[in-house]
Amino acid sequence: MASERDEVLKQVVEPPTQPTKLDEAISAGTTEAERITRQQLAQKHEMDRLKAELGWFGILFGTENHASLVIGFVVVFCGMLGAGGLWCLAYKTGSREFWSGEAHFALGAATTALGYIFGRGSKDGNSK
Missing domain, CATH: 1.10.287 (Helix Hairpins)
Known part of the structure; x- marks a missing residue:
């Protein structure tokens, strides 16, 4: 059986091929952040469009x-x-x-x- 030092060196030289839990969490967080950013941009665009439709009279009244x-x-x-x-x-x-x-x-x-x-x-x- 190999020592712990050899196993660690092997992991450093040859990274694991399976994604770890940390990689999965980072990937899920990134996709969620991208989804939220797209949603915020869509809402901002809709608000800008409504403000342009209303004009100053619509904003006032x-x-x-x-x-x-x-x-x-x-x-x-x-x-x-x-x-x-x-x-x-x-x-x-x-x-x-x-x-x-x-x-x-x-x-x-x-x-x-x-x-x-x-x-x-x-x-x-x-x-x-």
Whole structure:
């Protein structure tokens, strides 16, 4: 029987032909890393494509399904804020009739947008 030294020397001179567990693990890890990298590149490409399709208006307000609702909420918010500001201005200045009338216009725009939002929601709810 050969000594341990001879067996080690033989392994150094003639590497084993069978893959070891370490080689198998490295190979499996490499293929998994390549798969993940390909998946990340595909997802990045898809996100870049969607951003290009949306443009700056779509990035700001969302897709065509949600843009009208987002714009409606912006109009409601600005109308309510404007009406409140105009009523405060009417209170602080002497011309209450003029500024109150302008506040009613802003409130009318806000309530119209609010009616659109809730009307749109009930229309979408009935179609399902």
